[in-house]
Amino acid sequence: MNKVLSTWFQRYLSHPEAIALVAIFAISLLFFKTMGQVLAPVIVSIVLAYLLFGAVKRLEKWKFPHLLAVSIVFSLFMVVLLMLFFWLLPLLWEQSVSLLDEIPLVFNRIQILIVKLQKAFPDLVSAEQLQQVMSQVITYLANFGKEIVSFSITSLFSVVSVVIYLV
Numbered sequence: 001m002n003k004v005l006s007t008w009f010q011r012y013l014s015h016p017e018a019i020a021l022v023a024i025f026a027i028s029l030l031f032f033k034t035m036g037q038v039l040a041p042v043i044v045s046i047v048l049a050y051l052l053f054g055a056v057k058r059l060e061k062w063k064f065p066h067l068l069a070v071s072i073v074f075s076l077f078m079v080v081l082l083m084l085f086f087w088l089l090p091l092l093w094e095q096s097v098s099l100l101d102e103i104p105l106v107f108n109r110i111q112i113l114i115v116k117l118q119k120a121f122p123d124l125v126s127a128e129q130l131q132q133v134m135s136q137v138i139t140y141l142a143n144f145g146k147e148i149v150s151f152s153i154t155s156l157f158s159v160v161s162v163v164i165y166l167v
Contacts, residue, residue, distance in 0.1 A: 052077060100148075107141065 032039065052073050059069035111134065118125045 103141070107137070
């Protein structure tokens with residue numbers, strides 16, 4: 001096994017460029033893993049600025065002043081962003097309500113299938129084990145419901161803060 005690994009290292013990592021690439025990749029991965037949440041808004045803003053810069057340059061090519069071009073592009077971007085927000089928010093809410101309505105039905109179907117499975121193979125699963133698993137699943141779903149409610153309340157504050165930052 002050591003010979004296989006040493007042969008692979010000699011074949012692929014004997015070049016200084018390959019070692020530098022692996023080192024840069026490892027350092028970048030570690031950096032983004034530790035600082036990813038902090039850097040995510042910065043990276044998104046850089047990408048958005050790069051994308052919007054092309055539209056500003058095109059308007060400047062059409063003899064618009066720089067400030068007017070930036071204002072037009074920013075205004076259009078905000079209008080599109082708000083339209084997407086107000087279009088997706090009701091859709092997301094409707095899908096979330098639909099999901100919460102369907103969870104008990106899916107859970108009942110699973111219970112019926114498990115009971116059928118237990119009746120078909122009584123040697124593999126006892127009724128007590130089945131009851132224990134079902135009670136654990138019910139407890140988990142109850143806790144999950146509490147977490148969804150708390151998440152929706154905390155995300156409401158996040159949405160309000162995002163709207164404030166956008167203004």
